[in-house]
Amino acid sequence: MGALDGIRVVDLTRYLSGPTLTMLLADMGADVVKVETLPTGDPARQSGPFQDAESVYYMASNRNKRSVALDLRSDEGAAALRRLIAEADVFVQNFKPGTVEKMGVGPEAMRELNPRLVYVSLSGFGQRAPGSELAGFDQTAQAMSGLMSVTGTEETGPLRVGIAVADSATGVFGAVGVLSALYERERTGRGTVVEGSLMQSMLTLLSYQAQKYLSLGVTPGQDGNDHPIMFPQGTFKTRDGAMTLACGNEKMWQRLCGVLGTREWENDSRFASNADRMDNRTELRKLIEEVLATRTTEEWLEIVGAGAVPCGPVLTIPEALEHPITAGLDMVAEVDHSTLGTMKVLGQSVNIGDPDPEWLHRPAPMLGEHTEEVLTGAGYSADEVDLMVVAGHAAQWRKAGG
Numbered sequence: 001m002g003a004l005d006g007i008r009v010v011d012l013t014r015y016l017s018g019p020t021l022t023m024l025l026a027d028m029g030a031d032v033v034k035v036e037t038l039p040t041g042d043p044a045r046q047s048g049p050f051q052d053a054e055s056v057y058y059m060a061s062n063r064n065k066r067s068v069a070l071d072l073r074s075d076e077g078a079a080a081l082r083r084l085i086a087e088a089d090v091f092v093q094n095f096k097p098g099t100v101e102k103m104g105v106g107p108e109a110m111r112e113l114n115p116r117l118v119y120v121s122l123s124g125f126g127q128r129a130p131g132s133e134l135a136g137f138d139q140t141a142q143a144m145s146g147l148m149s150v151t152g153t154e155e156t157g158p159l160r161v162g163i164a165v166a167d168s169a170t171g172v173f174g175a176v177g178v179l180s181a182l183y184e185r186e187r188t189g190r191g192t193v194v195e196g197s198l199m200q201s202m203l204t205l206l207s208y209q210a211q212k213y214l215s216l217g218v219t220p221g222q223d224g225n226d227h228p229i230m231f232p233q234g235t236f237k238t239r240d241g242a243m244t245l246a247c248g249n250e251k252m253w254q255r256l257c258g259v260l261g262t263r264e265w266e267n268d269s270r271f272a273s274n275a276d277r278m279d280n281r282t283e284l285r286k287l288i289e290e291v292l293a294t295r296t297t298e299e300w301l302e303i304v305g306a307g308a309v310p311c312g313p314v315l316t317i318p319e320a321l322e323h324p325i326t327a328g329l330d331m332v333a334e335v336d337h338s339t340l341g342t343m344k345v346l347g348q349s350v351n352i353g354d355p356d357p358e359w360l361h362r363p364a365p366m367l368g369e370h371t372e373e374v375l376t377g378a379g380y381s382a383d384e385v386d387l388m389v390v391a392g393h394a395a396q397w398r399k400a401g402g
Helices: 017-027 075-086 107-113 138-144 165-188 198-206 208-216 250-260 263-267 274-279 281-292 297-306 317-321 324-328 371-377 382-391
Strands: 008-012 031-037 065-070 090-093 118-123 193-197 233-237 242-246 311-313 332-337 341-346
Touching: 008 017, 008 075, 017 031, 017 065, 017 090, 017 118, 017 165, 031 075, 065 075, 065 371, 075 107, 075 382, 090 165, 107 118, 118 165, 138 165, 138 198, 165 193, 165 198, 193 198, 198 208, 233 281, 242 297, 250 263, 250 274, 250 281, 250 297, 274 281, 297 311, 371 382
Parallel strands: 008 031, 008 090, 031 065, 090 118, 118 193
Antiparallel strands: 233 242, 242 311, 332 341
């Protein structure tokens, strides 16, 4: 049994931020009903790359959910959505601000229908002007938040992070908001509205970079792989590749000098404090890499690690997913997909209590795979569902030959 067993979530989200939020809730045991609009459902289904016609992008953030396919432009489809929301604990949507009100499922109307409902709205730049007028896309938020301005080097110019960090972070922060709202409901008996945005998430992640400007008036620059306020901390070249080193305090710096065989650096005025090392990091980097060039990455990882200095290899995605630490964290799991058979997916992002061997009980669903199951559970008769399917107001996926 998951921590959120008994919580019903109606999920009207698409692409990545909202689906990430609801997947996290589903992984914790919530019953997540993903309502997809006909004819094609979540646009992520059309985003490549594909594994035998199934979108890898879609499968990455929609496991453990049930899919209901409705024509929300029809009165029948819209009524079915409202019936599902009326019985839900949580409703999540990430349409452009103003859209759900036109659909008849805005926050005021739905909370009047269901006073215990936790109503979640995710957007790019907030629910009110001027941000509400902008479409919410990950790279736009990375750029406008200042994140890209501190990513990269002077040579590369601003760079986006190599994942959709704004979307993913908004899903994580949104899940925290849902859990907080459900806890508040235990005290008050009433639901509330939770709002999150890509811009808020990115500004939050700026952390000390933002605080440098707010407190000191300093505009952070681009430090590449170096830590912006501590050195040596970053990626350094070895004889055959690269490794990370992280000296977070003076004791770590002293231990690094010891394992590198350069105790004289401890008494060098250029490197006497972290501030000094930051001021002279170009020269210090050159000196460190001259030493590291005498051995391979593997050799240095063993030596530096034994000296209690934080370090690590720079792994590719395959190397990371096949690493013993990844296996120890159970971060690669298997599930039976409806058309693809047994497939590998990422594991849980957080563990609650004793490991639950049943946490991964569904792959990402096919479009409308659970329409009949969910609608009959909501009080529709089998005949009523059949009529909706025949009329095109709903769709039920069936396996070929089934």
